[in-house]
Amino acid sequence: MTTSTEGTSVSDTPPESRLGRFAWNCRHHPKRELWFAWWVMVVFYQLYGVLFFFVTRVQPPPSPAWDTPMIVQWFDDRHDGLLVGFGIVFLISGMCAPMNALLAYSMRRMSVSRIFAYSYLIMYSLSAIPGMLVMAIAMTVGALRPDRDPELIHWLYDFAFLSFSGTMGVFLVGSVVWLVAILLDKNNVFPKWFAYLGLCNALTEVVVAPAWIFQRGAFAWNGAIAWWINMVVFVTYTAVFIVLLRRMIEREDFGTGPLPDLPDKRESASAGSVGVLR
Amino acid sequence: MRRTDGELIMLWALPAIAIIWVSAFVLFPGFLHPMSPTMSAEEVASFYRDETARIRYSMILFNWFGVGLIPTVILLAMQVRRMAHRTPIMSYCLIACAGGPPTLFLIANMFWLLGGFRPERAPELTQLLNDLAWVTFTVLVPYLIAQCLLLALAIYWDRQDKPVFPTWVAHFNLLIAIALVPAAFGALALNGPFAWDGVLSFWVKNIAIAVWIVVMGVVLGQTIRRRRAETAVAA
Numbered sequence: 001m002t003t004s005t006e007g008t009s010v011s012d013t014p015p016e017s018r019l020g021r022f023a024w025n026c027r028h029h030p031k032r033e034l035w036f037a038w039w040v041m042v043v044f045y046q047l048y049g050v051l052f053f054f055v056t057r058v059q060p061p062p063s064p065a066w067d068t069p070m071i072v073q074w075f076d077d078r079h080d081g082l083l084v085g086f087g088i089v090f091l092i093s094g095m096c097a098p099m100n101a102l103l104a105y106s107m108r109r110m111s112v113s114r115i116f117a118y119s120y121l122i123m124y125s126l127s128a129i130p131g132m133l134v135m136a137i138a139m140t141v142g143a144l145r146p147d148r149d150p151e152l153i154h155w156l157y158d159f160a161f162l163s164f165s166g167t168m169g170v171f172l173v174g175s176v177v178w179l180v181a182i183l184l185d186k187n188n189v190f191p192k193w194f195a196y197l198g199l200c201n202a203l204t205e206v207v208v209a210p211a212w213i214f215q216r217g218a219f220a221w222n223g224a225i226a227w228w229i230n231m232v233v234f235v236t237y238t239a240v241f242i243v244l245l246r247r248m249i250e251r252e253d254f255g256t257g258p259l260p261d262l263p264d265k266r267e268s269a270s271a272g273s274v275g276v277l278r
Numbered sequence: 279m280r281r282t283d284g285e286l287i288m289l290w291a292l293p294a295i296a297i298i299w300v301s302a303f304v305l306f307p308g309f310l311h312p313m314s315p316t317m318s319a320e321e322v323a324s325f326y327r328d329e330t331a332r333i334r335y336s337m338i339l340f341n342w343f344g345v346g347l348i349p350t351v352i353l354l355a356m357q358v359r360r361m362a363h364r365t366p367i368m369s370y371c372l373i374a375c376a377g378g379p380p381t382l383f384l385i386a387n388m389f390w391l392l393g394g395f396r397p398e399r400a401p402e403l404t405q406l407l408n409d410l411a412w413v414t415f416t417v418l419v420p421y422l423i424a425q426c427l428l429l430a431l432a433i434y435w436d437r438q439d440k441p442v443f444p445t446w447v448a449h450f451n452l453l454i455a456i457a458l459v460p461a462a463f464g465a466l467a468l469n470g471p472f473a474w475d476g477v478l479s480f481w482v483k484n485i486a487i488a489v490w491i492v493v494m495g496v497v498l499g500q501t502i503r504r505r506r507a508e509t510a511v512a513a
Contacts (some may be wrong), residue, residue, distance in 0.1 A: 141465075
C-alpha cells in the first residue's frame with residue numbers, strides 16, 4: 001500500500017530516502033491524483049467507523065421502541081461524545097468529495113457514456129446530506145440543550161435515526177448506476193462479479209424501507225435485517241471496492257482501451273512527463 | 279476547444295448576487311448582533327414575534343439567491359480542468375463540493391422561515407426551529423473547507439510554464455480553510471468564541487467566506503480575461 005510504483009520517468013528521479021521518495025511521489029507521481037483520492041477514501045472510512053461507533057456511540061443504533069425518559073438518558077450519557085464527534089464529522093465530511101470523484105473516474109475509465117460518471121458523482125455528493133449530515137445536525141441539536149422538553153428530544157432522536165437509515169434512494173439508484181456501468185463496460189475496469197455485490201448493496205436499501213414503519217422487530221432501524229445484515233453487506237461491499245479501486249489505479253495506463261492486467265511488470269510507457277494534459 | 283460563451287455572464291452574476299447576499303445579511307435582525315445561544319425559549323419566541331417581517335423578507339431573499347455560489351464553483355472547476363493534471367479528478371472534486379453549502383444553507387433557511395411562519399407557536403418549538411437553523415448554518419463548513427483544500431492542492435499540482443492560477447491563490451485557500459475550521463465545533467459551547475454567535479464560529483467564518491468570494495471572484499475574472507485575450511490572439 002504505497003504510492004511508489006515503477007514506470008515513472010519524470011525529469012528528476014525519486015530520491016533514495018523513504019521520506020524523500022514520499023515527497024517526490026506526492027508532487028510528481030503520474031498517478032498522484034488517483035492515489036490521493038484513494039487514500040482520502042480509506043482514511044474517511046476509518047474515521048467514519050471510529051466517529052460513529054466509538055466517539056459519538058450512535059452505532060449500533062438504540063431501539064426506536066424506547067420510551068422518552070430512556071431516550072433523554074441516552075442523550076445525557078453521550079452529551080460530550082455527540083458534540084465533539086459530530087463536530088469532527090462536520091469538519092471532515094468534505095472528504096466524500098475525492099472519494100466520489102474517484103468512483104466517478106472509475107466509470108469514466110469504462111467504455112460507457114459519461115452520463116454514468118456524472119450521475120453517480122451528483123447522486124453520491126448529494127447523499128451525504130440527508131444520509132449523514134442531517135443526522136449529525138439533529139443529534140447535535142438534541143445534545144445542545146439537555147433541559148429541552150423531552151418530547152422534542154424524542155422527536156430529534158427519531159429524526160436523526162430515520163434520516164440516517166431511511167435515506168435510501170440516492171444509495172439505491174447510485175449503486176445501480178455503478179453496477180450497470182460495470183456490466184456494460186468492455187474495458188475490464190472491474191470484475192463482473194462485483195456488479196452483483198453492488199446489487200446486494202442496492203437491495204439493502206430496499207429492505208430498509210420498513211424502518212419507516214416498524215418500531216420493533218427485524219425491520220426496525222436497529223433490527224436484524226434493517227441494521228445487522230445491511231451493515232455486513234455494506235462493510236463487505238466497501239472493503240471490496242476499496243481493494244478493487246486500488247487495483248484499478250495500479251493497472252491504470254491513462255489510455256481509453258481495456259485496462260491492462262497487473263502481474264507482468266509492464267513498463268507502462270505512458271507515464272510520461274507530468275506536464276502533459278490529456 | 280471548450281465553448282466559453284456565457285462565461286462572463288456567470289462571472290458577473292457573482293457581484294450582483296453578492297450585493298443581494300449582503301443586503302439580506304443586514305436585513306436579517308439576528309445577524310449583525312448574532313442571536314445568542316443562551317437566549318431562553320421565551321426570548322427566542324418574542325424575537326420571532328417582534329421581528330417577523332424582517333426575518334421573512336431577509337430569508338426569502340436568501341432562499342432566492344443562496345444557490346448563486348454554485349456557478350462560481352463550477353467556473354473554478356472548469357479552470358481546474360485546464361490544469362496540468364493527468365485525470366479530471368480534481369475538477370470532479372470541486373463539482374462534488376459545489377452543491378453542498380447551498381443545500382445546507384437552504385435547510386437552515388427553511389428552519390428560520392418556519393420559525394417566522396407561526397411565531398405564536400409554543401416558545402419551546404420556536405426555540406427548537408431556531409436551534410436547528412443556527413446549528414445548520416454554523417456547521418455548514420465541511421464542503422467549503424474541502425473546496426478550499428482541494429483547490430489549493432489542484433493549484434500546487436498545476437506544474438506548467440503558465441499555471442492557471444498563481445501559487446498565492448493556493449496559500450490563500452489554505453488560510454481560508456483554516457479560518458473555517460472552528461465553526462464545525464460551533465455547538466460545543468453556548469458562550470465564548472466557539473459559540474454560534476462567537477468570534478470564531480460567526481465572525482471569522484462568515485468574513486472568511488466573504489473574503490473568499492471576493493478574492494476568488496477577482497482571480498477568476500483575471501484568469502478568464504487573460505484566457506480570452508490569448509484565445510483572441512490565437513484565432
